[in-house]
Amino acid sequence: MTRRHFRGLPALSCAALVLTACASPASTDTTGAAKAAARPSGGTDYPAQVTNCGRTVRVEKAPERIVSFFPSNTELLLRLGLKDRIAGQTWTNQSPPKPAYATDYRKVKVLAPGEIGREALLAARPDFIVADGEYQFDGKKLPTITELARLGVPVYIDSAFCPKTTGTATLAATTTDLTALGTLLDARPAALRAAAETRERLAAVDKALTGRPATTAAMVQIVDKQLYALAGGLYSDVVRRAGGRNLLDDAVPKGSNFAPLSVEALAKKNPDVLIYHYTGAADRAASAQWLKTHLAATSAVRHGRLIAVPAADFSELRAVDGTVTLAKSLHPDAF
Template sequence: MNHPTARSRPPLGRTRPALVGAAAALAALLTACGSPAPADSGKPASAVADAGNRTTYPAQAENCGRTVKVDRAPERIVSFFPSNTELLLELGLKDRIAGQTWTNQSPPKPAYADAYKSLRVLAPGEMSRETLLAALPDFILADGEYQFDGTKLPTIDELAGLGVPVYIDSAFCPKTTGTATLDATTDDLTALGALLDAKAPAQKATSALRDRLAAVDTSVGARPATPVAMVQIVDKQLYALSGGLYSDILRRAGGNDLLTGSVPAGSNFCPYSAEDLAKKNPGVLVYHYTGEEDRAASEAWLRSHLGATEAVVKNRLVAVPAADFSELRAVDGTVALAKALHPDAS
């Protein structure tokens, strides 16, 4: 995901020889386990499901400007980011999750807490290539492309060559990060439901998502938009979070994003000065956090540096887990923000 928490982390500094060795090991292990890299069947791939809502394989979906193809229903899915893990659980795929990473970005939502206990954590934060390949994935659901750089992890093309397709959260595709909307979540549900042979639960989740957003629209109604800024503090540096999904969520929740235009085109975050934010005098400050310690430190920073703003004076600081703004959690974030921005709404 394009967010300062992940972007601020140093690379692992792995070497290309390690990649070649790990890739060869994965190919051998996949073959030994009876799951060889997919061969070209000569038939056109399709993500069309039959009348029984079962996917007809091979299947494919467009994602971030590339075609994601699978020859069979993936059985060893690796999830990057808590929101992706929860999406897979919502689709009923618990037994097909081979592992997860970036779990330090947020505890699970209560509805998924029990299921999380049986899921393997490959790494609490950034994962090494060795750990990823040792998990023998046959599908990866990731929060962004930034990690697959050929150094920290194999590239997406290299993984595809090993028979491991990578699907990226649509809201954080590089070319659409700055313009994405909540529609990205329904797009992903449709695509993943077909690719992973989980079309019926994907349709159910999509319907529930739309109902919840419709309820937000009704509750917010024609109320005046609340002046709000969404930020994150990383290593004592303030970051503006704006554009793409972040701005769409604020708009949908009944907010006026004061940081519109402050982030470079095509992105959704950038370093920002406390002085410039103070001049905008937000009525509400929404800040992302990764854990309770980070939450407390971030609130203390905001109160110290933005103490004269209306948001701090009126104690309108809204803390949200960093994982609450992607996939199904994007809807959770929208609902929570609507209540925070308009507490008197029904």
């Protein structure tokens, strides 16, 4: 499992005062977003707002101190040309950056390698947050999303992991987020180019796999020696677009995308391929050994068809990278 599934100082006073001073009353005005969509130059007229996870996310001006939760969000912001407007990032321990972003990624300040606390977040003086899920904003370790909005810090959640759509999300969430963030962050031209590239890459995969039978697969992760099924929503859509069929779709509750799984249940399904998530080199090696030991009788292990994928490859633009990479692993002769 990625950790998104485990809902696991004078500087602070100054930051809190600054954020409170920036707070503004909520508004239902939609003219900003409408004007942005109509402008031929592609720029944004402010204020601007979008709907995200059933909430209105509104900005009065282009954010200048963006905080990114999760590596894939940092890379998305870099793809939008916003490297000088990222105030910091968290959860960097979940994956090294993609080579294309590595130089700029490593220049972004790390606020916390894993979970961040209230003091560290507010001390960064964010005016916008892009996060991989709502679970962290519980009002305890971090303020709630509503509390942050009152402080003038809007929070945008990856569309694929909105609570009500986690179990049904598809790769279309990537272009949804590109469109929304391009508008909110005054980066629409770059967002449009990235969205077009996304569509082209996925269309090329679809073309290469036309007429090929799906490979039976199981997507899993091992955390603290517990096996988890990853299925439904974006996970299974990536497998499908990559030319596979996730045999674990019936192993997770409706509306969810993960669940504990017994070794016996997975062995009984006997997938041709085991796809496993990892967060670092040590985790990758340990997970591979665990699968080889506990599932030695499966077709996947017997034929050496274990595919390791970084956990961060399943959100935003990295989900597209993950799809392309997985397709080439499942059907190497098609590319």
